[in-house]
Amino acid sequence: MDSIIRSIADALNGLPKELVVFIISLFPILELRGGLIASALLGLPIERGILFALAGNIVPIPFILLLITPIFDRLKKTKRIRPLVEKLEAKSMGKSDRIQKYEFWGLLLFVGIPLPGTGAWTGGLIASLLNIKLKKAVPAIFLGLLMATVIMCVITYGIPALVRSAA
Secondary structure, three states, X not given: OHHHHHHHHHHOEOEOHHHHHHHHHHOOOOHHHHHHHHHHHHOOOHHHHHXXXXXXXXXXXXXXXHHHHHHHHHHOOOOOOHHHHHHHHHHHHOOXXXXXXXXXXXXXXXXXXXXXXXXXXXXXXXXXXXXXXHHHHHHHXXXXXXXXXXXXXXXXXXXXXXXXXXX
């Protein structure tokens, strides 16, 4: 992931560091995790890194929750795109067992524990595909993002600071 983030940051060279973090956090797969890693690599203070990584990761969520199902339904009417959409749905739904069973708490933990294939994008997609009501999905995703922020800040800022102080 570091090499992907470095490549994107290099491609965005010349832009303000905060904007680079925001843009990286918009990307599916990278999301908040990638934004906070980029923030630490770029030497941004933790507060600014959190602010811009969270903002970047939050922006697409309402669109995913409100629009992804109608967009997918429309795309599935196209022969060429249908297999791709169905594959994406199947892959996402393959991760949905705990979310389906526990809804709010399952979604919160899915978004909040920063592992490969988890995060706000996939959580929003699964919530939409499972027809989880917005009043449950939105707070679960946002609280999950806060949880992921704490975990990622410990990993990207806290541990390196401890290592530097011990040296």
